[in-house]
Amino acid sequence: MSILLKNGHVVTADSDAVCDILIEGETIVSIGRNLSADGAEVIDCTGKIVVPGGIDPHVHLEMPFMGTFSSDTYETGTRAALHGGTTMVIDFILQKQGNSLRAAFDEWRGRATGNAVGDYSFHMAVTDFNPDTKEEIKDMIAEGITSFKTFMAYKGALMIDDAQMVGLMQEVKKHGGLVTAHATNGDMIDTLIAQHRAQGKLSPLYHYLSQPEVTEAEASGRFADIANYTGVNAYIVHLTCEGALNQVRRATERNQRMLVETCIQYLLLDASLYENEAEGAKWVMSPPLREKKDQATLWAGLNQGLVHVVGTDHCPFMWDQKLMGKDDFSKIPNGHPAVEHRMELLFSEGVNKGKITLNKFVEVTSTNAAKIFGMFPRKGTISIGADADLVIFDPAKKHKISAETHHMNCDYSGYEGWELTGKIDTVLLRGKVAVDAGETKVAKGYGQFIKRSKTAF
Numbered sequence: 001m002s003i004l005l006k007n008g009h010v011v012t013a014d015s016d017a018v019c020d021i022l023i024e025g026e027t028i029v030s031i032g033r034n035l036s037a038d039g040a041e042v043i044d045c046t047g048k049i050v051v052p053g054g055i056d057p058h059v060h061l062e063m064p065f066m067g068t069f070s071s072d073t074y075e076t077g078t079r080a081a082l083h084g085g086t087t088m089v090i091d092f093i094l095q096k097q098g099n100s101l102r103a104a105f106d107e108w109r110g111r112a113t114g115n116a117v118g119d120y121s122f123h124m125a126v127t128d129f130n131p132d133t134k135e136e137i138k139d140m141i142a143e144g145i146t147s148f149k150t151f152m153a154y155k156g157a158l159m160i161d162d163a164q165m166v167g168l169m170q171e172v173k174k175h176g177g178l179v180t181a182h183a184t185n186g187d188m189i190d191t192l193i194a195q196h197r198a199q200g201k202l203s204p205l206y207h208y209l210s211q212p213e214v215t216e217a218e219a220s221g222r223f224a225d226i227a228n229y230t231g232v233n234a235y236i237v238h239l240t241c242e243g244a245l246n247q248v249r250r251a252t253e254r255n256q257r258m259l260v261e262t263c264i265q266y267l268l269l270d271a272s273l274y275e276n277e278a279e280g281a282k283w284v285m286s287p288p289l290r291e292k293k294d295q296a297t298l299w300a301g302l303n304q305g306l307v308h309v310v311g312t313d314h315c316p317f318m319w320d321q322k323l324m325g326k327d328d329f330s331k332i333p334n335g336h337p338a339v340e341h342r343m344e345l346l347f348s349e350g351v352n353k354g355k356i357t358l359n360k361f362v363e364v365t366s367t368n369a370a371k372i373f374g375m376f377p378r379k380g381t382i383s384i385g386a387d388a389d390l391v392i393f394d395p396a397k398k399h400k401i402s403a404e405t406h407h408m409n410c411d412y413s414g415y416e417g418w419e420l421t422g423k424i425d426t427v428l429l430r431g432k433v434a435v436d437a438g439e440t441k442v443a444k445g446y447g448q449f450i451k452r453s454k455t456a457f
């Protein structure tokens with residue numbers, strides 16, 4: 001079965017041309033002008049932008065967390081991602097403290113296998129680094145899980161201390177993997193939460209006030225310092241603020257390379273939303289939304305090459321679940337729905353408003369994640385031999401975001417009513433039309449586990 005995309009404005013991280021793309025089976029076999037192929041299904045892309053399928057390296061599907069589970073399953077979450085042009089996600093396996101990495105890997109694979117609609121991989125969150133875990137690092141890398149997530153917060157459930165961090169980094173370095181961090185100071189945050197609760201300060205605003213910028217800046221600097229000492233490849237997930245990015249800047253001054261992800265919400269939303277006492281829980285996530293000045297820092301960071309990836313930290317909860325914390329911000333499950341709108345939001349608010357170029361858009365929504373997480377050039381670009389993961393974008397079409405029409409399993413949207421310019425028409429995943437004109441064309445189980453190699457960035 002072949003498909004021929006005709007006359008699209010084809011954009012990669014470093015190229016830009018009006019041309020045709022010929023797909024055979026799952027891969028791109030030819031790129032050029034005036035291509036033809038007998039019997040191929042032709043998709044006219046005149047006036048449309050064609051970009052590589054998006055990769056969101058930060059999602060939480062069916063994650064057990066804060067006494068409940070995030071509300072998107074592998075099926076609903078990857079399907080929603082496809083509707084938004086994200087053809088692959090990387091989810092987080094959580095090791096249970098006291099248990100093995102292998103047990104967690106089997107559990108997560110069991111949830112995903114046969115259910116995912118889009119492609120996926122996992123990061124391994126090491127929540128208990130001990131002599132047994134140490135022995136498992138190389139096995140996980142052999143399974144294609146080459147990135148190891150650490151939490152510097154959420155003590156008692158997910159957090160590791162600095163002693164474990166050093167040990168983990170040394171071991172991962174030995175086997176050529178990558179260490180990532182939720183870099184916030186858990187002890188400091190827990191203290192501030194306790195102080196606010198003791199004072200009866202229980203509204204969503206105090207979620208924000210319990211995680212001030214310094215908690216993130218301090219942990220980001222500490223993570224960078226330990227990474228520098230061990231020499232491991234290091235990546236900070238969901239970086240939100242100026243103070244943290246300044247720590248990255250400091251690291252680059254000693255010629256250390258820090259890899260940095262921000263998330264779409266930190267570029268577009270700010271902490272004033274927490275003043276809404278009735279609805280502030282919609283945006284309770286960790287780290288919290290920041291200030292306008294932090295948004296400016298992050299946009300600049302993208303253009304300065306200090307911020308490499310825009311993910312989502314997609315971790316949806318139904319409003320009913322959010323209400324678990326209606327009387328106490330510390331019981332609101334942390335997270336919000338975003339995987340479906342990352343690319344359209346970044347296009348509309350970033351490219352259309354002149355904040356980033358189209359090439360940068362491709363770089364931060366797809367190419368850099370593919371390189372950092374060991375999938376390039378199979379994923380993350382448009383080239384001969386690459387997977388035919390492609391997004392056909394109508395740059396002029398306007399649409400409105402609403403929970404009524406989104407595909408995420410969540411009964412609200414953090415962007416309800418936002419008017420966007422630029423809409424996804426068609427999404428191809430490994431050579432198949434996966435989404436067209438708002439309809440899903442591939443079934444549950446089409447999504448594949450993608451075995452990853454080492455960072456090549």
Ligand code: DUC
Pocket residue numbers: 060182284285286287313315334335336
């Ligand atoms: N932050 C969230 O908001 N949700 C999931 C985990 C996290 O670190």
Ligand code: ZN
Pocket residue numbers: 182237238286287
């Ligand atoms: Zn996190």
Ligand code: ZN
Pocket residue numbers: 305306307308363368
């Ligand atoms: Zn870059």
Ligand code: ZN
Pocket residue numbers: 058059060313315
């Ligand atoms: Zn997360």
